[in-house]
Amino acid sequence: MKHTTERQQRDPERTRAELLSEATAAFAESGYSGTRVDEIAERTRTTKRMIYYYFGGKEQLYLAVLENAYRGIREAERQLEVDGLDPVQAVRRLAELTYDHHLEHGDFIRLVAIENIHHGRFIRQLDSLRDANQPALGLLEEVLERGREQGVFRGNVDPLEVHLLISSYCVFQVANQHTFGFLFGVDLRDPERRDRLRGLIGEVVTAWLTEPGA
Amino acid sequence: MKHTTERQQRDPERTRAELLSEATAAFAESGYSGTRVDEIAERTRTTKRMIYYYFGGKEQLYLAVLENAYRGIREAERQLEVDGLDPVQAVRRLAELTYDHHLEHGDFIRLVAIENIHHGRFIRQLDSLRDANQPALGLLEEVLERGREQGVFRGNVDPLEVHLLISSYCVFQVANQHTFGFLFGVDLRDPERRDRLRGLIGEVVTAWLTEPGA
Amino acid sequence: MKHTTERQQRDPERTRAELLSEATAAFAESGYSGTRVDEIAERTRTTKRMIYYYFGGKEQLYLAVLENAYRGIREAERQLEVDGLDPVQAVRRLAELTYDHHLEHGDFIRLVAIENIHHGRFIRQLDSLRDANQPALGLLEEVLERGREQGVFRGNVDPLEVHLLISSYCVFQVANQHTFGFLFGVDLRDPERRDRLRGLIGEVVTAWLTEPGA
Amino acid sequence: MKHTTERQQRDPERTRAELLSEATAAFAESGYSGTRVDEIAERTRTTKRMIYYYFGGKEQLYLAVLENAYRGIREAERQLEVDGLDPVQAVRRLAELTYDHHLEHGDFIRLVAIENIHHGRFIRQLDSLRDANQPALGLLEEVLERGREQGVFRGNVDPLEVHLLISSYCVFQVANQHTFGFLFGVDLRDPERRDRLRGLIGEVVTAWLTEPGA
DNA sequence: AATGAATGAGGGTTCATTCAT
DNA sequence: AATGAATGAACCCTCATTCAT
Numbered sequence: 084m085k086h087t088t089e090r091q092q093r094d095p096e097r098t099r100a101e102l103l104s105e106a107t108a109a110f111a112e113s114g115y116s117g118t119r120v121d122e123i124a125e126r127t128r129t130t131k132r133m134i135y136y137y138f139g140g141k142e143q144l145y146l147a148v149l150e151n152a153y154r155g156i157r158e159a160e161r162q163l164e165v166d167g168l169d170p171v172q173a174v175r176r177l178a179e180l181t182y183d184h185h186l187e188h189g190d191f192i193r194l195v196a197i198e199n200i201h202h203g204r205f206i207r208q209l210d211s212l213r214d215a216n217q218p219a220l221g222l223l224e225e226v227l228e229r230g231r232e233q234g235v236f237r238g239n240v241d242p243l244e245v246h247l248l249i250s251s252y253c254v255f256q257v258a259n260q261h262t263f264g265f266l267f268g269v270d271l272r273d274p275e276r277r278d279r280l281r282g283l284i285g286e287v288v289t290a291w292l293t294e295p296g297a
Numbered sequence: 298m299k300h301t302t303e304r305q306q307r308d309p310e311r312t313r314a315e316l317l318s319e320a321t322a323a324f325a326e327s328g329y330s331g332t333r334v335d336e337i338a339e340r341t342r343t344t345k346r347m348i349y350y351y352f353g354g355k356e357q358l359y360l361a362v363l364e365n366a367y368r369g370i371r372e373a374e375r376q377l378e379v380d381g382l383d384p385v386q387a388v389r390r391l392a393e394l395t396y397d398h399h400l401e402h403g404d405f406i407r408l409v410a411i412e413n414i415h416h417g418r419f420i421r422q423l424d425s426l427r428d429a430n431q432p433a434l435g436l437l438e439e440v441l442e443r444g445r446e447q448g449v450f451r452g453n454v455d456p457l458e459v460h461l462l463i464s465s466y467c468v469f470q471v472a473n474q475h476t477f478g479f480l481f482g483v484d485l486r487d488p489e490r491r492d493r494l495r496g497l498i499g500e501v502v503t504a505w506l507t508e509p510g511a
Numbered sequence: 512m513k514h515t516t517e518r519q520q521r522d523p524e525r526t527r528a529e530l531l532s533e534a535t536a537a538f539a540e541s542g543y544s545g546t547r548v549d550e551i552a553e554r555t556r557t558t559k560r561m562i563y564y565y566f567g568g569k570e571q572l573y574l575a576v577l578e579n580a581y582r583g584i585r586e587a588e589r590q591l592e593v594d595g596l597d598p599v600q601a602v603r604r605l606a607e608l609t610y611d612h613h614l615e616h617g618d619f620i621r622l623v624a625i626e627n628i629h630h631g632r633f634i635r636q637l638d639s640l641r642d643a644n645q646p647a648l649g650l651l652e653e654v655l656e657r658g659r660e661q662g663v664f665r666g667n668v669d670p671l672e673v674h675l676l677i678s679s680y681c682v683f684q685v686a687n688q689h690t691f692g693f694l695f696g697v698d699l700r701d702p703e704r705r706d707r708l709r710g711l712i713g714e715v716v717t718a719w720l721t722e723p724g725a
Numbered sequence: 726m727k728h729t730t731e732r733q734q735r736d737p738e739r740t741r742a743e744l745l746s747e748a749t750a751a752f753a754e755s756g757y758s759g760t761r762v763d764e765i766a767e768r769t770r771t772t773k774r775m776i777y778y779y780f781g782g783k784e785q786l787y788l789a790v791l792e793n794a795y796r797g798i799r800e801a802e803r804q805l806e807v808d809g810l811d812p813v814q815a816v817r818r819l820a821e822l823t824y825d826h827h828l829e830h831g832d833f834i835r836l837v838a839i840e841n842i843h844h845g846r847f848i849r850q851l852d853s854l855r856d857a858n859q860p861a862l863g864l865l866e867e868v869l870e871r872g873r874e875q876g877v878f879r880g881n882v883d884p885l886e887v888h889l890l891i892s893s894y895c896v897f898q899v900a901n902q903h904t905f906g907f908l909f910g911v912d913l914r915d916p917e918r919r920d921r922l923r924g925l926i927g928e929v930v931t932a933w934l935t936e937p938g939a
Numbered sequence: 940a941a942t943g944a945a946t947g948a949g950g951g952t953t954c955a956t957t958c959a960t
Numbered sequence: 961a962a963t964g965a966a967t968g969a970a971c972c973c974t975c976a977t978t979c980a981t
Contacts, residue, residue, distance in 0.1 A: 095961075114414050116330035120955060131955090132963055141955065195476050196410055200328050203475025212480060220481070243481060244497060248466065254473065255465035261417025262409050263464075266426060267434075267457060283458060290505035309944070334972065346946055349973065523965070542842050544758035548951060559951090560967055569951065623904050624838055628756050631903025640908065648909075671909060672925060678905075679897035680890065687896065689845025690837050694854060695862070695885060711886060718933035737940075762976060773976090774942060783976065 099137050101127045106134075107148045111190035114197045115145055115205075142205070149198060150209050152191050159184065160218035170230030171289050177223060178249050178285035185253040186277070192257045220246050227292075236292040245288060252284040313351050315341045320348075321362045325404035328411045329359055329419075356419075363412060364423050366405050373398060374432035384444030385503050391437060392463050392499035399467040400491070406471045434460050441506075450506040459502060466498040527565050529555045534562075535576045539618035542625045543573055543633075570633075577626060578637050580619050587612060588646035598658030599717050605651060606677050606713035613681035614705070620685045648674050655720075664720040673716060680712040741779050743769045748776075749790045753832035756839045757787055757847075784847070791840060792851050794833050801826060802860035812872030813931050819865060820891050820927035827895040828919070834899045862888050869934075878934040887930060894926040 105126035109118045120141050124131035138144040163180055165173040185192060198206050206212065223242050230236030255263075260271045269276065319340035323332045334355050338345035352358040377394055379387040399406060412420050420426065437456050444450030469477075474485045483490065533554035537546045548569050552559035566572040591608055593601040613620060626634050634640065651670050658664030683691075688699045697704065747768035751760045762783050766773035780786040805822055807815040827834060840848050848854065865884050872878030897905075902913045911918065 114328060114330060116328060117414075119953085121953095130963070135956070136962070193414065195473065197414060199473050199475045200331075200407065200411060200414065203479050206476055206479055213482075217480065241493075243483065244494065247469070247477070247494075248497070248501060250477075251465040251469035252462065255461070255468060258472070259409065259413050259465075259468065261413045262420055263461070265417050265420055266431065268427075269457065279455075280458070280461075283462070287462060287501055287505040290508045291501040294504045295509075312944090333970085335970090344946070345972090346974095347944095350945070355972065526965090542756060542758060544756060545842075547949085549949090558967070560953095561965095563952065564966070621842065623901065625842060627901050627903045628759075628835065628839060628842065631907050634904055634907050641910075645908065669921075671911065672922070675897070675905070675922075676894065676925070676929060679893040679901075682901065683889070683893035683896060686900070687837065687841050687893075689841045690848055691889070691892075693845050693848055694859065696855075697885065707883075708886070708889075711890070715890060715929055715933040718936040719929040722932045723937075740941095761974085763974095772942075777977070778941070 095137075098127075098129055098133060102129065102134060102137060102144070103147055103151060106144050107152060107190060107194070110145060110148055110197065111193040115201060120144075146205055146208060149194060149205055150211060152194050153209075153212050156188065156191055157218060159188075160222075163219060163222055165222065165226060170226055170233060170235050171293065173226045174223075174230070174245075174289050174292065175282075175285035177219075177226065178288060179281055181219065181249050182253050182281050182284065185257055186272075189257050192254055195254075196258045217246075230292065237294060240292065245292075248288055249284055256280065309351075312341075312343055312347060316343070316348060316351060316358070317361055317365055320358050321366060321404060321408070324359055324362055324411065325407040329415060334358075360419055360422060363408060363419055364425060366408050367423075367426050370402065370405055371432060373402075374436075377433060377436055379436065379440060384440055384447060384449050385507065387440045388437075388444070388459075388503050388506065389496070389499035391433075391440065392502060393495055395433065395463050396467050396495050396498065399471055400486075403471050406468055409468070410472045444506065451508065454506065459506075462502055463498055470494065523565075526555075526557055526561060530557065530562060530565060530572070531575055531579055534572050535580060535618060535622070538573055538576055538625065539621040543629060548572075574633055574636060577622060577633055578639060580622050581637075581640050584616065584619055585646060587616075588650075591647060591650055593650065593654060598654055598661060598663050599721060601654045602651075602658070602673075602717050602720065603710070603713035605647075605654065606716060607709055609647065609677050610681050610709050610712065613685055614700075617685050620682055623682070624686045658720065665722065668720065673720075676716055677712055684708065737779075740769075740771055740775060744771065744776060744779060744786070745789055745793055748786050749794060749832060749836070752787060752790055752839065753835040757843060762786075788847055788850060791836060791847055792853060794836050795851075795854050798830065798833055799860060801830075802864075805861060805864055807864065807868060812868055812875060812877050813935060815868045816865075816872070816887075816931050816934065817924075817927035819861075819868065820930060821923055823861065823891050824895050824923050824926065827899055828914075831899050834896055837896075838900045872934065879936065882934065887934075890930055891926055898922065 102123070106118075106123045109123045109126060112118070113122075120131050120134055123144070124134060127133075134141070134144055138147060163177065165176050168176055220242060223246055227236060227240055227242050227245065231238050231240075256271050264270055271277070271280070316337070320332075320337045323337045323340065326332070327336075334345050334348055337358070338348060341347075348355070348358055352361055377391065379390050382390055434456060437460055441450060441454055441456050441459065445452050445454075470485050478484055485491070485494070530551070534546075534551045537551045537554060540546070541550075548559045548562055551572070552562060555561075562569070562572055566575055591605065593604050596604055648670060651674055655664060655668055655670050655673065659666050659668075684699050692698055699705070699708070744765070748760075748765045751765045751768060754760070755764075762773050762776055765786070766776060769775075776783070776786055780789060805819065807818050810818055862884060865888055869878060869882055869884050869887065873880050873882075898913050906912055913919070913922070
């Protein structure tokens, strides 16, 4: 009679998924160089050896993590809905959803920061990410166009730049919270503060988009 | 005739400064864990032994780098001048100078990103940074107050949040340039693009500050 | 035809045992601080990397050495036999066996001396040694009791103190042989001298135990 | 006007003495390899550099420490007095004084143990110690001879061996206190225990020396 | 008589990875 | 499909010592 140990498991998919998930957490926590493969393995029910068995090495595992993280985000962006809202409300809504979304996915934002620390050396290998359309950007494009048609928004606006405005703001609050918080003595994650900040970027952007005489 | 070797030198200040400078470049380039002390030493005319002699260790060197970088930035911020400009122009000016300033100090921004990857664990040890006043923020505060007095700007605006808006935007373009550039197929450092982006944040912020009926 | 290298071997038990054995010799020879892990490794067929693989580090290896050495001594003490001897002969026998035993285990005695130089800081971590009974002491206790019952030995004798008397004498000859030998110009390991010394402590102790009117 | 810093001092004798004294404490505390020259210097008001200036190096300093320690002990031994006591009392007295003396000079005993760990490699360089007479041994010799003449002590006794008996016992209690204390759960420095042990060795030795029919 | 600056050589340890079944 | 054993290369750091005044 064979007894199932906690280690031995005949479910490759599950093992792989567990490795990927824990590697995501580990890399997001400590960066690429700062994460040791032992550390990742210790979080799982398998051994370090399996990382090489399933992924080939630390770098490949990191690539899988990165790709997987972006895929998840895209998936979530596809859920965004602003139908039935007038353009101003739609932009505000979009900004707020983006804000919430970023605050909820600290790991992802940290992975992106890490990747930039590495000069984007890894992401550049992921062709799968390159051409995929950016759902959030597409949606924004639509809304901006709608606003312009209705004469509510100024014309000559590059959706990418609006996206940049919103993204910068949302990303910064997560990515730079430690230094900003320390230097200015504020806690950006404080609920009250967060509520204020949540609405701000939408207001700012729409103020600009709707600015009279622009 | 003996020639002086390139190594041996009796100029402690210079040796220390060189180490600090090269360490700054190295850490900004590869992060804390990603930088090897040998690597730093190889950039200088001394040996890695001197890192321990002058700083005590890798971590202390990194701390010195971090502190020095922030000190430099503060110094630069103190040079900012917007006297003689009306509030709207002043904010725009401030935003543009901040923008330029960030783009010119990629190393600093990378160090800040790195520090955030480390959850601010190092900067928290630098009490010298905590209480020091933030020149840029003070200046902004003055301008906002002036605008409010003149009835040009809305009231009830937290200078810190305006600062956050501007900083986010400027920092993001440097810090996230690799992933953003890759994903959207743009080069944020392209001069033409940069010129457009340079003015944008000031316009956006002032549009909001001056929004009628606010 | 490939020949098996001397290094590569798939016998963990043996590798471990070899490391332990050579480490014992090395630590006994040069002390804890005086022994380099490279030095230990060079004595074996593996590399120093294996010390970390099997033991975790220099300190843990030393702890294993210490524990192992004491275990070996205990094992040997369990072989002691004085059955069928009258109490006086038994004590003499015990003293002589202890003497021989110490002279034969110079490494052990040196390890003990080294441990005392370290203020017992390592041994205190070895709970396995604390509560284990001390075979030699138990045997001695029996003999002393027997002698007292037969009216041959004085009463009111603490076996531990008798043990201390004998141990001191035997340990000293090994542990302090270099300074003592140098200062008094004698070689304590000289066979003739040793034969004299071998019997001495038993005689001294029994003279005291059997002292009339005590 | 020159002000005297705490460091700068123009008293070579004092500096040298301080170094010697602190080095003694340091070496006795941590052994030869375990003591770092920085550590010694930090205990004094001078710098590490002075160790090289005054002694030439770590080894020479250790040699000076060793020689100085032995010189001090010899000096103390010369103070021993047993005049006016009968031989039995004299031996007991000598044993007790030796006992006290050892317990009071733990540093010296540790230095001796350390020297033995190093196989007496250093002491062998100190010719000054070799030929010097051993006061304690000479005194013992006299007493033993007196006892033999009076028919109280057995003849054919090597004073060196009696000295060895007493020394072993006294040294062991200090040198091996940590392992012995740990293994047997006793504190050899406990005052009550110490009082018992103090008298023991004299009784044991005299019991043997006076044994009838020897 | 004394010192600040500098250093070569090694110290213990950890890293991602491969061997061999 | 999975794994225990082994490892080379490098990593950060510390040691006793010397240079140069």
